[in-house]
Amino acid sequence: MINSSLYNVLYIDLTERKYEVQERRDLFEKYLGGAGVAVKLLEEECPKGVDPFSPDNPIILAVGPLTGLYPLASKTVAMFKSPLTGNLGESHAGGRSAVAIRLAGYGAIVIKGSSRTPVYISIFNDQVRIKDATTLWGMRSSYAVGRVLREIEPGAGKRTIMRIGIAGENLVRYANVVVESYRHFGRLGLGAVFGSKKLKAIVIAGTRGVKVYDLKAYMKVYEEIFRSITETGVMSKYHVLGTAENVLPLNAMGALPTRNLMQTRFELAENISGETLAEKYLVRKIACTHCPIGCIHLASLRIAFAPGYEYETLVIPYDYEPIYSLGSMLGIGSAEGLLRLIEKVEGLGLDAISVGVAMAWATEAYQRGLVTDKETMGLRPNWGEDVEVYIRMAEKIARRANEFYSALADGVEVAASKYGGLDFALTCGGNEVPGYHTGPAAIVGFLTGPRHSHLDSAGYSIDQKALRGPMIEEEMVKQIVEEEKFRNVLTSLVICLFARGEYKLEKVVRALEPLGIRTSPEELMKLGAEIQRAKASFKAREGFNPYNMRIAKRFLETPTPLGKLSEERLRDMIRMYIEMAGLKSVYATLD
Numbered sequence: 334m335i336n337s338s339l340y341n342v343l344y345i346d347l348t349e350r351k352y353e354v355q356e357r358r359d360l361f362e363k364y365l366g367g368a369g370v371a372v373k374l375l376e377e378e379c380p381k382g383v384d385p386f387s388p389d390n391p392i393i394l395a396v397g398p399l400t401g402l403y404p405l406a407s408k409t410v411a412m413f414k415s416p417l418t419g420n421l422g423e424s425h426a427g428g429r430s431a432v433a434i435r436l437a438g439y440g441a442i443v444i445k446g447s448s449r450t451p452v453y454i455s456i457f458n459d460q461v462r463i464k465d466a467t468t469l470w471g472m473r474s475s476y477a478v479g480r481v482l483r484e485i486e487p488g489a490g491k492r493t494i495m496r497i498g499i500a501g502e503n504l505v506r507y508a509n510v511v512v513e514s515y516r517h518f519g520r521l522g523l524g525a526v527f528g529s530k531k532l533k534a535i536v537i538a539g540t541r542g543v544k545v546y547d548l549k550a551y552m553k554v555y556e557e558i559f560r561s562i563t564e565t566g567v568m569s570k571y572h573v574l575g576t577a578e579n580v581l582p583l584n585a586m587g588a589l590p591t592r593n594l595m596q597t598r599f600e601l602a603e604n605i606s607g608e609t610l611a612e613k614y615l616v617r618k619i620a621c622t623h624c625p626i627g628c629i630h631l632a633s634l635r636i637a638f639a640p641g642y643e644y645e646t647l648v649i650p651y652d653y654e655p656i657y658s659l660g661s662m663l664g665i666g667s668a669e670g671l672l673r674l675i676e677k678v679e680g681l682g683l684d685a686i687s688v689g690v691a692m693a694w695a696t697e698a699y700q701r702g703l704v705t706d707k708e709t710m711g712l713r714p715n716w717g718e719d720v721e722v723y724i725r726m727a728e729k730i731a732r733r734a735n736e737f738y739s740a741l742a743d744g745v746e747v748a749a750s751k752y753g754g755l756d757f758a759l760t761c762g763g764n765e766v767p768g769y770h771t772g773p774a775a776i777v778g779f780l781t782g783p784r785h786s787h788l789d790s791a792g793y794s795i796d797q798k799a800l801r802g803p804m805i806e807e808e809m810v811k812q813i814v815e816e817e818k819f820r821n822v823l824t825s826l827v828i829c830l831f832a833r834g835e836y837k838l839e840k841v842v843r844a845l846e847p848l849g850i851r852t853s854p855e856e857l858m859k860l861g862a863e864i865q866r867a868k869a870s871f872k873a874r875e876g877f878n879p880y881n882m883r884i885a886k887r888f889l890e891t892p893t894p895l896g897k898l899s900e901e902r903l904r905d906m907i908r909m910y911i912e913m914a915g916l917k918s919v920y921a922t923l924d
């Protein structure tokens with residue numbers, strides 16, 4: 334069997350319709366893989382100040398040294414310039430993507446240029462083909478695109494199929510890329526970058542092996558990691574109810590954003606909780622490749638085509654984030670209504686958090702009279718009263734149906750700048766906010782994180798620690814900075830963050846040894862800091878200024894479980910973050 338080399342980077346040019354492979358040992362030896370290698374490739378390939386929809390904006394996909402070898406090393410990191418924020422675009426997806434890229438023989442793939450007509454890329458080992466996708470372009474649902482590609486492409490059971498929906502085709506700035514139907518490169522608009530290149534899909538499969546230098550030592554460490562994952566709480570935490578189990582605890586503590594964060598408790602939370610969904614709708618749990626946990630929860634919903642006609646059964650993935658953004662944020666308290674909306678958003682290829690937050694803002698703007706029936710094209714959003722209204726709104730956003738929906742497709746900050754209502758337009762750093770109104774650490778984490786995501790530093794869990802015992806702000810910020818560095822290590826390897834408790838640094842060091850990589854916990858954290866700096870430098874280069882970020886009034890008005898937040902306090906914490914992370918020189922000219 335031919336072995337895959339992690340050092341191989343596949344460069345594809347869609348304009349010239351050519352490709353080449355370069356060995357980039359220099360990058361992988363220094364930055365491991367995943368986020369570390371991707372940010373360096375982004376620095377190399379993305380010209381300063383480039384329009385995110387220019388052919389010169391690269392799409393970078395990177396995996397890591399543990400991919401294909403250890404449990405939960407199942408993620409691929411995508412980097413690009415984000416059309417939503419105008420700076421760093423970073424998004425992670427699982428499914429089969431990571432293992433497929435590695436077994437096809439690559440550590441990273443860089444896609445540049447753009448096609449004049451719709452295409453998809455088919456990669457099978459060293460065969461790379463750019464194929465016509467005219468018949469796939471404009472298909473109503475991303476699910477259907479997957480079904481067609483499964484019929485015509487090789488590699489069943491091993492391949493990954495990444496594709497965009499009509500939102501990506503229409504350059505909705507938070508369009509996602511759907512992976513294996515139920516996983517996504519969700520945030521920051523990778524789907525729109527695909528769309529700008531007329532790239533409908535990528536199919537990747539391979540049959541190569543992954544070399545291990547010390548097989549005996551590898552099997553020993555593998556066994557230890559596998560056991561620690563399957564025999565500890567992490568398995569039950571994510572497998573039984575999945576992240577949907579967060580709904581009721583967050584609601585109970587008053588941290589579940591509801592009706593555009595006018596409230597933090599939702600009186601109908603029980604109806605859309607992980608418990609209710611599991612009891613009434615859950616039909617299956619599936620996993621990314623090489624993951625024994627299986628946190629992907631699939632619900633089944635039987636709906637009539639039309640009154641008096643046959644039924645179809647929809648299979649719909651759910652987890653905490655869409656329950657928050659398409660459920661409580663819109664006041665939707667019916668599980669069936671929520672699932673129907675998730676299914677629509679998935680099919681259109683929209684990021685669930687961004688579109689949910691955008692529609693929550695639109696509902697409030699409509700109720701305050703900032704927009705009227707003219708802008709909404711006759712739709713009357715009213716906090717979950719009629720789910721059909723939100724289904725149709727999502728469709729209109731994905732199609733940029735008029736000026737108003739086109740503004741929403743550019744992000745809630747753009748829409749609010751145009752129609753008013755910035756005080757309740759809930760973004761951090763230009764990205765629509767995730768569902769944790771737990772306290773200052775969460776908001777500071779969203780504001781300072783390179784992706785402006787809850788996944789950057791998990792500030793919400795620091796707030797929850799502060800609820801159990803007092804914590805001063807310096808300590809909160811210190812924990813945000815350290816967690817972000819640690820996560821940069823994991824996302825360079827590329828390990829699913831749900832396994833962060835099992836992949837402590839000492840264990841990571843031992844996992845790397847049989848692969849011929851010698852390092853130490855200290856060196857890994859140093860690398861985490863370097864990656865943090867590289868991401869911040871890219872953001873600063875593209876105009877991001879952490880000192881003047883907009884903080885929506887609504888974040889300050891609605892109390893968290895740790896009390897009301899003050900803008901002054903949040904801005905102090907941002908300064909502390911910059912100092913503690915050693916980023917003062919990166920942002921020196923902006924202060």
Ligand code: SF4
Nearest residue numbers: 427620621624628829
């Ligand atoms: S825990 Fe979930 S997201 Fe993470 S690798 Fe497993 S199935 Fe994928």
